[in-house]
Amino acid sequence: MNKILLQIANTIVANLANTEQVGLFDGKIGVCLFLYRYARYSGNRIYENIASNLLDEIFGQLKPDLSPSAIDGVAGIGFGLTNLIKEGFLEVDPSESVFHYVDEALFRDVRSPLMKEINFPIPLFSSGMYLLSRMSWRMDDIDNVWITGMIENSRSIIASGINNKRKLKLSLLNSMLYVLCGFYERLEVNKIGIRKLLNDILNLSVLSIDGHNYQDIDIILLEQIIKKLPEELKVTSGPVLEKIDYLDCFMDMEALDVWYDNAWWGILYNIPILEKISFENIKIYIDKKIQGSFYDISMINSKLSSAGLWLMSK
Template identity: 30%
Template sequence: MNNLLQRIANTLVLYSYHINDNGLFTGRTGIIYYLYNYSYYVGNEYYSDFAGDLLDKVLKASNGLSNDFEHGLTGIGWIVSRLLRENLVDGEPNKVLQNVDKKVFSRIACDPEISLLGHAIYLLERLKFDPDGLNLLEQIDNILKICENGLQKYVGKISLYHINSVLYFLIAIDKERKYFDRVENIRKLLPNVLKRIIDQRLYDATDQLIFNQLIENVGTVYLPRWNYIRLYQFPKMIDYTDPVERYIYTARMQEIYFGIASINAPSDQQINDFIDRKQESITLDGFLYQKGLAGLGCAILKSNLK
């Protein structure tokens, strides 16, 4: 497996300069994340130095970025915060992320069909460093208000991919007594939303797995409040996705929500074949965090944390 990880790292170093997008899923930030983690894994600062140069370029370009998680600033901020928390980069989070915080929370919006509630994911990550920060605590109220208004009034398509990020936020905030009533108001809206998701078939195998794992992670003392959500069943869907791409996607979502990847890895042969295909085709999306080599490398490294 070490040889596979090195192949991925060297390929990303070679081709990353051809990538102009700065986002997490579809750009440089996902590559940066893998190279920092790989550098720590092998004890070779060359890769972290290279990643640091890329990160400087990403942060300098942050003014022109959107605020979404997949392509924009909330995803980039989430990665930087996590790198700081894991001591893979140096800095004081509130100073390093001060400008990111201002830009991220200046406007909270996303597309609930195709996007995560990235502001909530970023906020929970920031609160791990600064649980009493007044500016951050104010954003809990803002996001709760947006969740309630959105689920009440939005008539467009909503995916389980998106709702899982809402659940992640609600389950975390529900541990604070002062938010009990507001979380309950939103929780009451979820059954109708889940029914719409099933009717429109806006979910896949990974979304189902993450939904179940999120509910399983609700603490015993809070579980009764989540019972009518916990018992919700999604009809199974046939999965035609390439097994390595499914592994990358599932591991990525598990890392976002749980910090590690618990999905079983494909065989070494399947992984080797996947890397060969990406190196032979030399398309930029083959190198990315979304479903390319950066995503595969992160999945393998985070699977090793089990």
């Protein structure tokens, strides 16, 4: 595995000039995560220095009109920063928050970024996912107003779906299910209200599947998220799981293509996309991707970064 990781790292560094975006799935913060972890894994600080310079570039590219999304925007940068700090790659001065820009963009007006993102091609509850990542690091600098705002805006969106005022995509419902489940497990208050919202999301997920408001990856994610629900909530997930069982996602697709194209989703949700993959097959597959990288020069770094992160987690 050391050889394939070195090949991934050196391909990324050689192609770094073609990584222009700043996001998690498509840009520099995702590459930073890989390079920092690979520097520790390999014991070679050259990669850490490259990652540090890349992080400086990210801070230089922050601007008011950046997408709020965890995929390609502010929430993804916040998610990446949180992980780097949790893993000890960055030190935080308590008097100077590195999260100031992200917090301002996502929490100053909790409703605005969420309502903007709901109309994206792949809508997510990105601000909630970022907040949950912060909560998993430490709670003492989390403003309760942020949490309350997330829950209230979730309730409003869910109500619009129940009243048929808005067709909610499964990508959004998945992320709301994931975030509210995290709140349910971590918070001592409002558990009954959050539990009702989670049950409503499961019911809306059935409608979303019936209305074909999903991508295939959404089905895989939903199944894995349901597995992580608290036991008292799993009893209401039966109808959703029945729907999933009827679907033949990826039946005609190569398993390694599914893994390679969707690995960032697994990292964002901290769940496996595909659980049984041969390391030898991965080695051959990655080698072919690198050899043909000139066909995908703008995205090769992001995809290789997620593949490398997955490999180092095993």
